[in-house]
Amino acid sequence: xSSAPDARAFAHHDHxxxxxxxxxxxxxxxxxxxxxxxxxxxxxxxxxxxxxRALGAYDVLERLAADGFGNQPPVAYRALDFLVEQGLVHRIxxxxxxxxxxxxxxxxxxxxxxxxxxxxxxxxxxxxxRSALDAxxxxxxxxxxxxxxxxxxxxxxxxxxxx
Amino acid sequence: xSSAPDARAFAHHDHxxxxxxxxxxxxxxxxxxxxxxxxxxxxxxxxxxxxxRALGAYDVLERLAADGFGNQPPVAYRALDFLVEQGLVHRIxxxxxxxxxxxxxxxxxxxxxxxxxxxxxxxxxxxxxRSALDAxxxxxxxxxxxxxxxxxxxxxxxxxxxx
DNA sequence: ATATCGAATGTTATAGCATAACACGTCAAG
DNA sequence: CTTGACGTGTTATGCTATAACATTCGATAT
Numbered sequence: 001x002s003s004a005p006d007a008r009a010f011a012h013h014d015h016x017x018x019x020x021x022x023x024x025x026x027x028x029x030x031x032x033x034x035x036x037x038x039x040x041x042x043x044x045x046x047x048x049x050x051x052x053r054a055l056g057a058y059d060v061l062e063r064l065a066a067d068g069f070g071n072q073p074p075v076a077y078r079a080l081d082f083l084v085e086q087g088l089v090h091r092i093x094x095x096x097x098x099x100x101x102x103x104x105x106x107x108x109x110x111x112x113x114x115x116x117x118x119x120x121x122x123x124x125x126x127x128x129x130r131s132a133l134d135a136x137x138x139x140x141x142x143x144x145x146x147x148x149x150x151x152x153x154x155x156x157x158x159x160x161x162x163x
Numbered sequence: 164x165s166s167a168p169d170a171r172a173f174a175h176h177d178h179x180x181x182x183x184x185x186x187x188x189x190x191x192x193x194x195x196x197x198x199x200x201x202x203x204x205x206x207x208x209x210x211x212x213x214x215x216r217a218l219g220a221y222d223v224l225e226r227l228a229a230d231g232f233g234n235q236p237p238v239a240y241r242a243l244d245f246l247v248e249q250g251l252v253h254r255i256x257x258x259x260x261x262x263x264x265x266x267x268x269x270x271x272x273x274x275x276x277x278x279x280x281x282x283x284x285x286x287x288x289x290x291x292x293r294s295a296l297d298a299x300x301x302x303x304x305x306x307x308x309x310x311x312x313x314x315x316x317x318x319x320x321x322x323x324x325x326x
Numbered sequence: 327a328t329a330t331c332g333a334a335t336g337t338t339a340t341a342g343c344a345t346a347a348c349a350c351g352t353c354a355a356g
Numbered sequence: 357c358t359t360g361a362c363g364t365g366t367t368a369t370g371c372t373a374t375a376a377c378a379t380t381c382g383a384t385a386t
Contacts, residue, residue: 009303038363057343070365077344078364093256094311096343096372111296113305125299132295133274133314136288140172141319142276148257148313151296156304201334220372233336240373241335259343259372 009102009113009122010156019049022102026088029105035086040069044079045088045100054097054114054121092121094150111149117158124151172265172276172285173319182212185265189251192268198249203232207242208251208263217260217277217284255284257313274312280321287314 026045030037037045047063048055057076064079065071080098083089088104091097092112099121101110111124129149137144154162189208193200200208210226211218220239227242228234243261246252251267254260255275262284264273274287292312300307317325 010305036363040364072366073344074346075365093313111299113300113303113307115305116308122303122305124296124303124305129292129295129299132292133287133312136274136292137276137314137316140276140285140287141322142173142278142285142287142314143316143322144276144314145279145316147315148311149296150256150311151300151305151307152310153300153306153308159304159306199334203335235337236373237375238336245334 009124010120015052018102019046019052022049022100022104025104026086029086029088033086035082040064040075041079041082043067043069044076045083048089048098048100053119054092054095054099056095056097060098090123092150093148094152109147109149111151113151113153113155115155115158116152117154117162120155122155172287173283178215181265182209182215185212185263185267188267189249192251193249196249198245203227203238204242204245206230206232207239208246211246211252211261211263216282217255217258217262219258219260223261253286255313256311257315272310272312274314276314276316276318278318278321279315280317280325283318285318 023046027037029035043064044060047060051059057073057080060080061071061073061076064076069075080089080091084091084098086104088101089098090101090110090112092099092114094114099112102123108123108126109130111126111129113122113124114120126149130147133147133149134144186209190200192198206227207223210223214222220236220243223243224234224236224239227239232238243252243254247254247261249267251264252261253264253273253275255262255277257277262275265286271286271289272293274289274292276285276287277283289312293310296310296312297307
């Protein structure tokens, strides 16, 4: 799905369902790769899935602390860094925030759509954008190893509300 | 040039020349638009042009203070914000840093290529990437108002050096 | 000329984001 | 049963950014 639009991104959907799906896949992936999805890490991913939007590290930390985990910044940052490495969470540079990946395990250099009204973050079809970027860079002899592609704008719902 | 590769981006060039060009255009633009390119602002732009790479706000501040301007953060941030508004400077979200625009006055939502070795920042052909992004967003009904497109990788020189 | 207003600058203080460095506990391999 | 790797917790600190207020400067209208 990394290169196909996710029809549910902005549509109404059973969120518990989609979170459950993602958690299940995350656990499967971790078992496969030998990565240890420990309690803090697992809970961190759940927090991001429940929020269904990008959260700052300190927001995550607050929730972790409420659940009995440590309440110092490294607790959150370490869990988040781990999840980012595993491809289970993405960092949104523009927001200095983190969001759960909605389709882990499928290779993708993601494209994010951030609504300036409701702050929802969706992942969009990345492949064509990435191709264009590779081409543009290639013309200058630059080799792209990783990319940050983020769009700020209005999601369908907020656009409708504004009209 | 916003949609054409800048042949000079990674090539050897007379940097004093290209900086002078940019400064001249910046001043022309400011006169046109009525924006006031005051001493701090002007010096800030010069600092970024001289560095020829992305600088953090505090790096800029340090240099400004050395030149007799105020040495508190807002001094640098205000000048930088002004220059960003005028399209004379770009913010690189991934680096929390700022770089002078190499072709001001030409409408563009820029694409940045950041070398992970030498930290040079170049602007690449933006139009095709932006089109792909608009298309991907459009499929989800999302309207793009602004974009952050940044690639991390190796510039030609560092790639050659590494080989 | 000078009063007035707005924009730019300077300064103090504080908020928000992120990491270095060390201590402790656990668990598996030798 | 010791050793070493890893995960977690904690202290302390550094970097990034902005809010709020004081002061200065220059353009404009009187």
